[in-house]
Amino acid sequence: MFQGTFPEEITGTRLILKKLPVTFDMARQIFTLADADRDGLRFLPWIPYTHRPEDSYTFLYESDKNWRAKTDAEYGIWHKETNTFMGCIGAMDFHDNDEAMIGFWLGKDFRGHGYMCEAVALMENMLFPTVNRIIIRNDTVNEASIHVAEKMGYHRDGIMRAGLKYADGHYADCNIFSKLRSDRS
Numbered sequence: 528m529f530q531g532t533f534p535e536e537i538t539g540t541r542l543i544l545k546k547l548p549v550t551f552d553m554a555r556q557i558f559t560l561a562d563a564d565r566d567g568l569r570f571l572p573w574i575p576y577t578h579r580p581e582d583s584y585t586f587l588y589e590s591d592k593n594w595r596a597k598t599d600a601e602y603g604i605w606h607k608e609t610n611t612f613m614g615c616i617g618a619m620d621f622h623d624n625d626e627a628m629i630g631f632w633l634g635k636d637f638r639g640h641g642y643m644c645e646a647v648a649l650m651e652n653m654l655f656p657t658v659n660r661i662i663i664r665n666d667t668v669n670e671a672s673i674h675v676a677e678k679m680g681y682h683r684d685g686i687m688r689a690g691l692k693y694a695d696g697h698y699a700d701c702n703i704f705s706k707l708r709s710d711r712s
């Protein structure tokens with residue numbers, strides 16, 4: 528459980544991260560973005576279980592519960608100027624060693640603009656006063672995610688063999704990238 532308080536909004540240069548509202552409109556927006564690019568989002572474990580906007584509503588409902596329990600902070604990513612919803616970033620797996628994990632995705636039209644690097648930096652600003660270590664886990668063939676981790680100065684601690692299990696039952700190796708509070712100074 529997170530020892531601090533999750534802010535409902537985090538404003539950056541080009542982005543605003545906001546707590547995801549539990550509404551059918553939000554569920555529809557998430558579903559539409561995800562459903563338009565199932566192959567591009569194939570590394571996300573929830574994609575095969577997301578068949579209808581109702582499934583995204585269940586995700587919002589669970590996220591809200593976890594937010595209040597301080598076990599998971601799931602943010603939507605909006606473009607500040609256009610107010611366009613572009614994807615999500617979340618912090619989870621808070622451990623006693625003051626570690627948390629972040630996970631993220633963007634709709635296909637919003638990649639390649641540096642938005643995720645900005646979103647990761649905003650999450651770090653929020654988390655680092657409280658946590659000491661942030662990790663990013665990614666499939667060893669997920670080049671875009673690896674690129675974000677490396678660009679943001681994360682250290683590749685190693686490879687966890689068969690650290691991921693996908694919905695079809697196959698296992699995949701995953702990288703563990705970490706950044707420590709002291710890495711930022």
Ligand SMILES: CC(C)(COP(=O)(O)OP(=O)(O)OC[C@H]1O[C@@H](n2cnc3c(N)ncnc32)[C@H](O)[C@@H]1OP(=O)(O)O)[C@@H](O)C(=O)NCCC(=O)NCCS
Binds near residue numbers: 570633669678
């Ligand atoms: C992982 C993912 C979020 C990365 O998205 P992305 O668009 O590549 O990442 P960013 O938004 O930070 O963009 C980085 C690139 O944007 C470009 N860019 C354009 N304008 C930029 C700016 N103003 N600032 C920084 N980068 C900019 C850069 O070229 C940069 O690439 P480079 O470092 O090679 O030059 C995206 O590929 C995705 O959603 N994948 C599917 C879901 C997924 O696998 N999630 C991770 C699970 S572990």
